[in-house]
Amino acid sequence: MDTLEGMRVFIAVARKQSFTGGAKVLGISTKLASKYVAQLEAKLSAQLFNRTTRSVSLTATGASYLERCSAIVDQLDELEDLVQQRQAxxxxxxxxxxxxxxxxxxxxxxxxxxxxxxxxxxxxxxxxxxxxxxxxxxxxxxxxxxxxxxxxxxxxxxxNMRVVTFASPAYLAQHGTPRTPEELSEHNCVISKAATHPYHWKFNNTGKTLTVVVSGSHQANAPRAVAHMVAGGIGISRGPLYSVAPFLKSGQLQLVLEDYEREGFxxxxxxxxxxxxxxxxxxxxxxxxxxxxx
The missing domain is CATH 3.40.190.10 (Periplasmic binding protein-like II)
Known part of the structure; x- marks a missing residue:
């Protein structure tokens, strides 16, 4: 076993906390990853991992070794990088x-x-x-x-990315268009679970932050999924502009409460x-x- 290769396998297994996961990152078999780590431990005369049938965790020695060998591998990558730069x-x-x-x-x-x-x-x-x-x-x-x-x-x-509030024209025609953030309490709000505070929507109100607590019957954990749901006419939601841009262009969605938008993220x-x-x-x-x- 090449020591450097053993170190790379050890680092991958440590980061994934799994021989299978580490092997997958490196494109080798789990059996080979286990073999390399075992050979490295034998060479160092030290146990780097605590192994059970369900988990792999670093020993105190393994944690110290990870920190130091990661730096060594990075330095070797830097040397390769220098050669790459010279080769343009x-x-x-x-x-x-x-x-x-x-x-x-x-x-x-x-x-x-x-x-x-x-x-x-x-x-x-x-x-x-x-x-x-x-x-x-x-x-x-x-x-x-x-x-x-x-x-x-x-x-x-x-x-920078705008955070916008949006709904389908069909939903707004049936339920009305909210003119202020407070009116969202009268609407079915589609909740994006990907947001940091999914049920607390913040708006700008004459230079001050206004927080509105919302609720609704539908939710999803991805902004694009939320946009698709709202385009179906089930409610109002908010999210990053990129997630709704195609729907705005096609007319499936339209923006509301634009005057109350806060600075995006x-x-x-x-x-x-x-x-x-x-x-x-x-x-x-x-x-x-x-x-x-x-």
């Missing part, structure tokens, strides 16, 4: 996580020109509407909306402070900044 060609994998709706359309469009210009860069895109643990899941980069809550991460702003490229930014990741972030600024 980017290559290698980038694992990205992003929200489902935004990632499946707008982000794909932003990634396409980068991939065409750098065919040797391998983009591995994972879409989820839940907050993914970047370090633990082994991601190089996350594209996220909203304020940065984790001090161990670094965020670079890509763009920002889109960020987020990455761990402990992770070295290789040339390919740095180039991708620069590309996304340029793309979304336009």
């Amino acid at each position: 060609e980017l290559a290698g994998p980038i694992r990205i996580t992003a929200p489902t709706g935004f990632g499946s359309h707008q982000l794909i469009q932003a990634l396409n020109p980068f991939q065409l210009a750098n065919p040797k860069v391998e983009i591995d895109l994972h879409l989820s509407d839940q907050r993914v643990a970047i370090v633990e899941e082994g991601f190089d980069l996350a594209v996220r909306f909203g304020a940065l809550e984790d001090s161990t991460l670094i965020a670079r702003k890509l763009m 920002s889109l960020y490229a987020v990455y761990p402070t402990s992770r070295h930014l290789t040339a390919r990741i740095r180039a991708l972030i620069d590309h996304l900044v340029d793309y979304f600024s336009q």
